[in-house]
Amino acid sequence: MKRHDLKILLVSPLPPPAGGIASWTQQYLDWSQKNNLNVEIVNTAVIGKRAEKINQKTKIIDEIKRTKDIIKDLKTKINKFKPQIIHLNTPCGKLGIIKDFLCAKIAKKNGVKLIVHYRCNIKDQVDRSVVARFCLRRLSNLADLNLVLNSSSNKYLMKETQNSSILIANFINEDFLLDEHKKIRSDIKIISFVGHVQRTKGILEIIDVAKQLPEITFKVAGPVSGNINNIDKPNNLIFLGPLSKQEVKKLLLESDVFLFPSYTEGFANALLEAMAMGLPIITTPVGANVDMIESMGGLIVEVGNSNSIMDAINNIRSSIDRSRMSVWNLNKVMNEYTIEKVMDKLIFIYLDIISK
Template identity: 25%
Template structure:
């Protein structure tokens, strides 16, 4: 039996960069080399010299507001089409409806190759967030979102992270027969209560305060203004911990001078910051899933998040965590306060969260994905 050959068009392949890159790396390192062959096209290649498949760097330009990200320019990549033809993929997999995504789908159409994608980014929320002050945005955002999301209609396999995202794609007239709900896993060895270290925050001057943790890239669309409002509500005996970096860091530091900013952490340091906090807060309304929610739960943290996007599907309100109305910082604060004031409630939510996270296994998820790939290749062979 010949191997199934897949070309991945991925906008970010650096490990621990964001949710898209983390998910793609989980797939790449588990892809069975006896059954699959793959190449990756990306403007941001992995730094690991042991990455298991060939990677070809695509020309790009910096995004004006977020220079860590690159806008791929696949049409400027010399010999790309010939390289793809030489590889002769059975499946084209793309990650984002960017120029790279458009190139991937158009190439696949020309060669009559099936297309797979994961619905990583809830673009409607992004459009609504960035254009929220524009008069008549309720009329403007749907056609913009439809344009961004039109590529999904050309896919033979669309992997939605939750049922609500699946329903949303169906409303946009993506063929329901091509949609599968495919969640996200969590590394149980990296995120665990076993990493708790009561002295971890001592170097930051945090000794006895209750620690409220936020982990993410520091960008405005993660609802960082809500963190500022929460910071104002927190009284003595509480400390807001911000882990991550990004273009919004300087503004947040100026608005929250007594908050702790650890910068971006990876590896065991990230494991310890999760497990050593007391509550996790996540006000973002633009998540299709929210990997950090699972990481916090696996680490033993009760989570308080906005009732929006993926987190609203992951968290069972009042059972595995708490949900608050988007933008309602006072409700979020009240939930955090209740958790920190009631040891029994905190322990009950913590136990349920740990159990739920323990069921989200990357090995199982990836095996399911690989079966989807094999079915896709068989249908078209």
């Protein structure tokens, strides 16, 4: 079978709201259209107030309606489109994983090959819930193949389910890549962060560090959680609010270091974009962060530890070291994380599964 003969049903959220998985889905569909890959979509985006504002609590009635609509659409698409493969993206949320398990059962009942793609750090999402772990085991057993975003999820899935998985990274469009070597200043003038501005992204540590380094400007981009707005912050820390892709690119271009002290991640698109712009990285050892920068693209700090971040900034002040990290990160993205390379891997996986 050739790639143009493939018929893929993608079960995944589209914007709104904008987010990591939704952005990935839109890029996947755009690439597929340009490259004649035959894909249909079952949109699993959240509804109600969760679609309007981040971190809203899940309403059971909204989740039930959403699940019924998704299952109805899935059955319709299977009957009309007749896919050879269903690619199911799951963030492993407490209620969402039940929905994903039901979708997987429908796929297998209809004899369709099933790929389950865990779009999270699995342990962080399911480890505290008996129900979620039960659904994880059943879901992974139904899958013809399990895909994960990072090595820690790979290990956790094997431990909990005895099922192996393949690591498939997120991707980035090549037009976001810096097309030349980044200009490295002799001193660190600007440290940036991009993401949801909330406690679990390490924003309290960023505020604390900014207070201790008044000579450096800290620029923080992304929607700001309500309780963060009320925290006293120093004048050298600027909340920029949500930015467009081009505005993010401009911010990263003018920055000297990207600081990303998140408490939990799957595979951080913000970190990937910073690497694609040749920024040295300071981040925590969660999700795919270590897989991404390894020991060459930046420094790893302890979760929730301002002193560890301070030490890292002091250890990254050398322009020679930052230049080396910058070049390494650019090469890593070009060699492993462009949409062309990742989609080629996925298509190889699709064809391999169908042939079995």
